[in-house]
Amino acid sequence: MFSSSKFNETKIGFIGLGAIGKPMAKNLHIAGFILKVYNRTIDINDLEPMNISQACSSPIEVASDIDVLAICLPDEKAVEEVIFGDKGAINSLAERNIIVDFSTISPDSAKSFSSRCKQYNIDYIDAPVTGGTEGAINGSLSILLGGNYLAVEKIRPILSILGNNIHFFGESGSGQKVKAVNQVLVAGAYASLAEAIVLAQSLELPMEQVISSLSKGAGSSWALKNRSISMINDYYPLGFKLSLHNKDLDIALKVANRLGLDLAITKQIKLKEEELISLGYGDHDLSVLRKSFD
Numbered sequence: 474m475f476s477s478s479k480f481n482e483t484k485i486g487f488i489g490l491g492a493i494g495k496p497m498a499k500n501l502h503i504a505g506f507i508l509k510v511y512n513r514t515i516d517i518n519d520l521e522p523m524n525i526s527q528a529c530s531s532p533i534e535v536a537s538d539i540d541v542l543a544i545c546l547p548d549e550k551a552v553e554e555v556i557f558g559d560k561g562a563i564n565s566l567a568e569r570n571i572i573v574d575f576s577t578i579s580p581d582s583a584k585s586f587s588s589r590c591k592q593y594n595i596d597y598i599d600a601p602v603t604g605g606t607e608g609a610i611n612g613s614l615s616i617l618l619g620g621n622y623l624a625v626e627k628i629r630p631i632l633s634i635l636g637n638n639i640h641f642f643g644e645s646g647s648g649q650k651v652k653a654v655n656q657v658l659v660a661g662a663y664a665s666l667a668e669a670i671v672l673a674q675s676l677e678l679p680m681e682q683v684i685s686s687l688s689k690g691a692g693s694s695w696a697l698k699n700r701s702i703s704m705i706n707d708y709y710p711l712g713f714k715l716s717l718h719n720k721d722l723d724i725a726l727k728v729a730n731r732l733g734l735d736l737a738i739t740k741q742i743k744l745k746e747e748e749l750i751s752l753g754y755g756d757h758d759l760s761v762l763r764k765s766f767d
C-alpha cells in the first residue's frame with residue numbers, strides 16, 4: 474500500500490494540471506506525497522504556491538522513478554498520447570507501477586489502455602471523478618473505479634486524499650461506465666435548472682430566496698446549489714467546460730446506442746450544447762446551458 478507517511482516516500486507523477494487536476498495535485502502535495510508534475514503549458518506562478526520542485530518537460534520524464542502515475546486530461550486522444558506517444562510515460566514507467574486515470578474517457582478506451590499497459594506489467598485503473606472543481610479543491614470528490622482490485626487497494630491512501638466517496642465497480646472500464654451514467658444525470662440537472670431559472674426570473678420572483686428555499690426541497694441538486702448563481706447572473710466562470718460535458722454525452726450516447734437504448738432527453742440536451750459550442754461557448758462553464766433556454 475502506498476501511504477503519505479514520511480517513512481514511506483511514495484512518489485507520484487501527475488499529468489494534466491487543468492481546472493480539476495491542479496487542485497488534486499495540490500492536495501497530494503499538501504498531504505506529503507512526493508510529487509512530480511507535467512503539463513504542456515506550465516505557469517510557474519501556478520506551481521509556486523504548490524511548492525512543487527519537480528516540474529517535468531515530458532510525460533517520459535515525469536514517469537521515471539515514481540510509484541504511481543496520475544493522469545487528468547480532457548479526452549482519450551490526450552491520454553493515449555501521454556501514455557503511449559513518442560515521449561509517452563510507458564517508456565519510463567517501471568514494472569508494477571500503477572497508472573490511475575482520472576480523465577473521463579469511454580469505457581472501451583479504458584479497457585484497451587488497461588490491456589496495453591498489462592503487456593508492460595503495469596496496472597491501469599480507470600478512476601473518473603465527479604464533484605466539480607469544488608470537490609477537487611476540498612478533497613471531497615466521488616471517485617469511480619475500474620480495474621485490478623489489488624492495485625486499487627494499493628493506491629487507496631492516495632485516493633482518500635482526493636475524495637471521500639470512493640467506489641470500486643469491477644473490471645477495467647467499469648468506472649467509466651458509471652461516469653457515463655453520471656453525465657446523463659448531470660445533463661438533466663443542468664438543463665432543468667436552466668429552465669427553472671428562466672421560469673422564476675420571468676415570474677419576477679426574488680431569486681435569492683427562491684434558491685435558498687428550494688435547495689432544501691425535493692427539487693434540489695448539486696447544480697442548483699452550486700451553479701444557479703452563474704445562471705441568474707448570466708456569467709459562467711469555470712467550473713467544467715461545456716465542451717468536456719458534450720464529449721461525455723457523446724460517450725454516454727454511444728454506450729446506450731450499443732445497448733439499443735434511446736436516451737431521448739440526453740440527445741436533446743447534447744444538441745443544445747452543440748449549438749452553443751458552434752456559437753463559441755465551448756470553453757464556458759456548463760451552466761452556460763441556460764442560454765439555450767432564453
Ligand code: NDP
Binds near residue numbers: 493604
Ligand atoms: P481542463 O481543460 O481544465 O484541463 C485539461 C488539462 O489537460 C490541461 O492542463 C491541458 O494542458 C492538458 N492537456 C490537454 N490536452 C493535452 C495533451 N494532448 N497532452 C498533454 N496535456 C494535455 O480540463 P479539466 O481539468 O476540467 O478536466 C480534465 C478531465 O476531468 C476531463 O476528462 C473532464 O471531463 C474531467 N472532469 C472535469 C471536471 C470539472 O469540473 N472540471 C469534473 C469531473 C471530471 P494545456 O494547459 O497545456 O492545454
